[in-house]
Amino acid sequence: MKKVAKFFNKCSLGGKLSILFLIFLMLMAVFGTIFARHSAFIPSGSAFTAPNSEHFLGTDDLGIDLWAQLCEGAKLSLTIGICSALLSGIAGSFIGIICGYYGGVLDKIVMRISDILIAIPSLPLMIVMGVFFGAAIRNIILVLAIFSWTGPARIARSKVISLKEEKFIKIAESYGGGIFYLTFKHFLPAVFPIVMVSFIRLINRGIVSEASLSFLGLGDPTAKSWGLILNHAISFKAIYFTDFWKWWLVGPFAAITLTVLSIAILARDTEKFLNVKL
Amino acid sequence: MNKEALSIKDLSVTYSTSGYVTQAVKNLSFELERGERLGIIGESGSGKTTTALAIMGLLSSQAKVSGEVTYNGKNLLSLSEEERNCCRWKKIAIVFQNSLDILNPVLTVRAQIAECIDRHLCMSKENTEERVLELLRQVGLDRKWADCYPNQLSGGMRQRVLIAMALSCDPEVLIVDEPTTALDAVAKNDIIALLSRIQKEKNLALIVSSHEMSTIQKLTDKTMVMYMGSVVECGRTKEVIFNPRHPYTRGLINSSTQINCFRDLWGIPQENMSKKAEGCSFYKRCCQSTDKCARLRPPLEKCGEDHCVACNRGGILKLLEGRNIVKSYKIKSGKIAACKNVDLSIHSGEVVALIGESGSGKTTLANILCGMLSKDGGEVLFEGEKIRGFDATRRYDGIQITFQDSFSSIDEHFTVYQVIEEPLRLLKIGTKEERREMVEQALWDVQLPNSEEFYSKKCFMLSGGQRQRVAIARSLIMRPKLLIADEISSMLDPSTQANILRLLKGLQNSKGFSMLYITHDLSLAKKIADRVYIMKNGEIIEEGSALTVFMNPESEYTKRLLKCADL
Numbered sequence: 001m002k003k004v005a006k007f008f009n010k011c012s013l014g015g016k017l018s019i020l021f022l023i024f025l026m027l028m029a030v031f032g033t034i035f036a037r038h039s040a041f042i043p044s045g046s047a048f049t050a051p052n053s054e055h056f057l058g059t060d061d062l063g064i065d066l067w068a069q070l071c072e073g074a075k076l077s078l079t080i081g082i083c084s085a086l087l088s089g090i091a092g093s094f095i096g097i098i099c100g101y102y103g104g105v106l107d108k109i110v111m112r113i114s115d116i117l118i119a120i121p122s123l124p125l126m127i128v129m130g131v132f133f134g135a136a137i138r139n140i141i142l143v144l145a146i147f148s149w150t151g152p153a154r155i156a157r158s159k160v161i162s163l164k165e166e167k168f169i170k171i172a173e174s175y176g177g178g179i180f181y182l183t184f185k186h187f188l189p190a191v192f193p194i195v196m197v198s199f200i201r202l203i204n205r206g207i208v209s210e211a212s213l214s215f216l217g218l219g220d221p222t223a224k225s226w227g228l229i230l231n232h233a234i235s236f237k238a239i240y241f242t243d244f245w246k247w248w249l250v251g252p253f254a255a256i257t258l259t260v261l262s263i264a265i266l267a268r269d270t271e272k273f274l275n276v277k278l
Numbered sequence: 279m280n281k282e283a284l285s286i287k288d289l290s291v292t293y294s295t296s297g298y299v300t301q302a303v304k305n306l307s308f309e310l311e312r313g314e315r316l317g318i319i320g321e322s323g324s325g326k327t328t329t330a331l332a333i334m335g336l337l338s339s340q341a342k343v344s345g346e347v348t349y350n351g352k353n354l355l356s357l358s359e360e361e362r363n364c365c366r367w368k369k370i371a372i373v374f375q376n377s378l379d380i381l382n383p384v385l386t387v388r389a390q391i392a393e394c395i396d397r398h399l400c401m402s403k404e405n406t407e408e409r410v411l412e413l414l415r416q417v418g419l420d421r422k423w424a425d426c427y428p429n430q431l432s433g434g435m436r437q438r439v440l441i442a443m444a445l446s447c448d449p450e451v452l453i454v455d456e457p458t459t460a461l462d463a464v465a466k467n468d469i470i471a472l473l474s475r476i477q478k479e480k481n482l483a484l485i486v487s488s489h490e491m492s493t494i495q496k497l498t499d500k501t502m503v504m505y506m507g508s509v510v511e512c513g514r515t516k517e518v519i520f521n522p523r524h525p526y527t528r529g530l531i532n533s534s535t536q537i538n539c540f541r542d543l544w545g546i547p548q549e550n551m552s553k554k555a556e557g558c559s560f561y562k563r564c565c566q567s568t569d570k571c572a573r574l575r576p577p578l579e580k581c582g583e584d585h586c587v588a589c590n591r592g593g594i595l596k597l598l599e600g601r602n603i604v605k606s607y608k609i610k611s612g613k614i615a616a617c618k619n620v621d622l623s624i625h626s627g628e629v630v631a632l633i634g635e636s637g638s639g640k641t642t643l644a645n646i647l648c649g650m651l652s653k654d655g656g657e658v659l660f661e662g663e664k665i666r667g668f669d670a671t672r673r674y675d676g677i678q679i680t681f682q683d684s685f686s687s688i689d690e691h692f693t694v695y696q697v698i699e700e701p702l703r704l705l706k707i708g709t710k711e712e713r714r715e716m717v718e719q720a721l722w723d724v725q726l727p728n729s730e731e732f733y734s735k736k737c738f739m740l741s742g743g744q745r746q747r748v749a750i751a752r753s754l755i756m757r758p759k760l761l762i763a764d765e766i767s768s769m770l771d772p773s774t775q776a777n778i779l780r781l782l783k784g785l786q787n788s789k790g791f792s793m794l795y796i797t798h799d800l801s802l803a804k805k806i807a808d809r810v811y812i813m814k815n816g817e818i819i820e821e822g823s824a825l826t827v828f829m830n831p832e833s834e835y836t837k838r839l840l841k842c843a844d845l
Contacts, residue, residue: 167687
């Protein structure tokens with residue numbers, strides 16, 4: 001708890017605001033749908049209601065409450081972002097540590113694969129795979145993780161390569177320390193801070209990718225994600241001739257932008273904080 | 279006349295005072311021919327004086343003497359007091375240890391010497407007078423001192439008077455007990471010169487007992503080293519002093535300021551009196567003792583030409599031996615030979631310095647010796663066994679290494695406790711409580727604070743010197759027999775360096791491990807090393823005892839190094 005407070009105090013103003021916004025977003029995701037006055041799936045008023053006291057972000061073309069939909073979207077976005085980042089962060093770290101420590105042929109093979117994954121434009125491939133495997137959330141998370149592990153892996157690998165030349169690793173080896181011991185006692189504590197920054201960035205990547213897929217209409221059509229709301233709104237003909245865009249488009253758009261911005265600022269501040277030894 | 283002047287067989291002396299039995303001399307045997315010079319070295323209490331007195335038959339009735347002291351075929355011990363008295367002084371004379379109360383304070387020098395002559399030789403008064411003055415002349419004392427009282431003489435003069443007394447009846451065997459103790463350097467030299475002159479003139483059989491190495495070195499041809507009443511080593515004096523084979527002899531030599539003139543002085547660690555050993559008498563203070571030494575008393579065995587040692591392990595052990603070690607590194611433009619057929623050996627309990635400029639292959643060699651680096655050829659033997667990989671570092675009583683850079687050798691995210699405990703945890707040694715005790719002991723050894731607060735300190739908060747101590751503690755917790763210290767002090771300031779080195783040397787002295795100290799600092803090596811290896815371009819170009827290498831370097835390179843270092 002002390003560390004959290006210390007971290008908060010060390011953040012810039014932007015960082016503090018970001019943290020507050022992200023906390024708000026999480027509360028929205030967890031409690032928004034429970035305490036929402038309206039359902040995110042069933043019409044609760046007339047279509048195209050402008051924001052008022054009943055529907056304070058208005059309603060869409062079907063009369064469904066937009067605030068409730070945004071809460072639902074927050075849940076989805078955060079889940080996808082965090083899960084994919086966790087998956088790729090953890091897998092990437094271990095792959096990186098193993099490659100860095102053992103080197104040799106294994107390292108060469110894995111690093112070439114990661115080169116390929118970095119070189120391939122991920123969005124088109126994701127579209128293809130999304131179509132291929134079906135657009136369930138789980139698949140999206142998996143696809144995202146497959147494309148994102150290379151970042152943490154490279155970071156972890158380079159750190160381990162420099163670490164394994166250090167004498168304390170040699171000494172631990174001389175006492176019989178194996179890869180398991182070295183990883184958990186020596187490598188992970190050193191790798192963790194730098195992978196942490198990468199992990200936060202990956203959350204962003206997950207959120208943006210999911211929004212892009214949904215926006216293009218390739219996401220899970222039944223899920224209420226921010227990208228899908230935008231997709232619906234844009235595909236409504238002549239939306240810009242009406243006033244509807246002011247609440248139908250701006251809401252999800254702002255949600256995506258602010259979330260991504262906050263996480264980016266948070267990542268920057270974390271990096272600064274972790275540079276000083278914990 | 280029998281050529282064999284004095285022969286001693288199985289001489290044992292036991293003092294029993296008020297029920298407390300001390301065996302002062304145990305089964306001592308030696309032979310001494312006319313003209314031979316024998317030295318007896320040992321710490322005080324090792325039985326030197328008792329031996330001398332036993333030969334003279336001057337021990338008090340509390341001492342029980344057994345064995346044989348044969349002189350010209352007669353066993354002196356079986357003679358009656360009267361017969362013995364006849365032999366004593368006329369055949370065998372003793373120069374007592376110099377002290378004020380050895381001479382009668384109310385007799386003049388003249389009367390004192392005359393007394394001996396009167397007792398043993400029947401001479402007229404004039405002859406006695408003449409003889410006294412002759413003796414004074416022989417020992418280089420002016421005749422004006424003849425009428426002085428002992429308290430008016432200096433220590434050196436008293437020693438001369440004592441010698442004159444011993445010579446009064448023209449003995450064939452002269453026993454000299456501590457002739458030079460408590461004398462200044464000039465007087466010491468004079469006495470030594472005097473004794474050797476007289477020995478030559480009269481062709482005496484000389485026994486010199488002393489704890490002063492230099493006296494023995496100058497006065498004797500053969501030497502016996504005594505410890506707790508038994509002989510632990512004997513041989514030619516030169517051989518014994520420059521190539522000691524018993525740890526005790528080496529300890530004595532290293533404590534001698536004349537022979538060990540550069541290094542710090544460290545005595546032989548005091549014995550731990552808690553255990554009463556039946557086996558080897560030196561067991562408790564020995565740095566290479568095994569269980570066998572506690573049970574078995576080693577006999578005096580030949581270990582070279584005219585050189586015997588009493589040790590269950592055959593003398594000072596060769597702890598580590600590197601044979602023909604070859605290692606080269608590949609670089610783009612070819613190969614760099616870091617070690618070219620390096621041979622190196624380290625004996626138990628000694629500090630060996632490996633000196634060389636940077637890039638000479640020192641660190642490569644150290645890493646090969648402890649198994650951190652694979653070698654291209656050759657072999658490393660530890661206690662006679664070939665070692666492969668980390669064999670020697672993964673056990674107690676093995677090899678440990680401490681590196682130059684304490685920032686690299688310690689994971690800075692670890693707490694002090696975690697760092698020191700690491701080897702124990704990895705090797706699954708002991709329970710949690712036992713480990714804690716061992717860590718406490720290790721921290722105590724390296725003089726770091728032993729508090730909970732210090733235990734949980736992260737290592738990046740420590741200074742370089744503290745870190746180096748922590749690294750040393752981690753090595754010591756494995757109770758190494760050989761500690762390889764790779765430039766451990768080169769990154770430290772002079773004061774910290776001095777502290778660490780003293781600490782390490784102190785630990786080395788008390789725990790008895792050997793040390794391979796790798797350095798480019800010659801003055802430092804001179805201060806700590808027993809033996810020195812000089813390395814250049816992957817080859818050992820000179821090796822030898824520190825004294826020889828620093829005083830009379832052979833190779834040009836060593837000479838240049840010494841010149842550069844202003845030594």
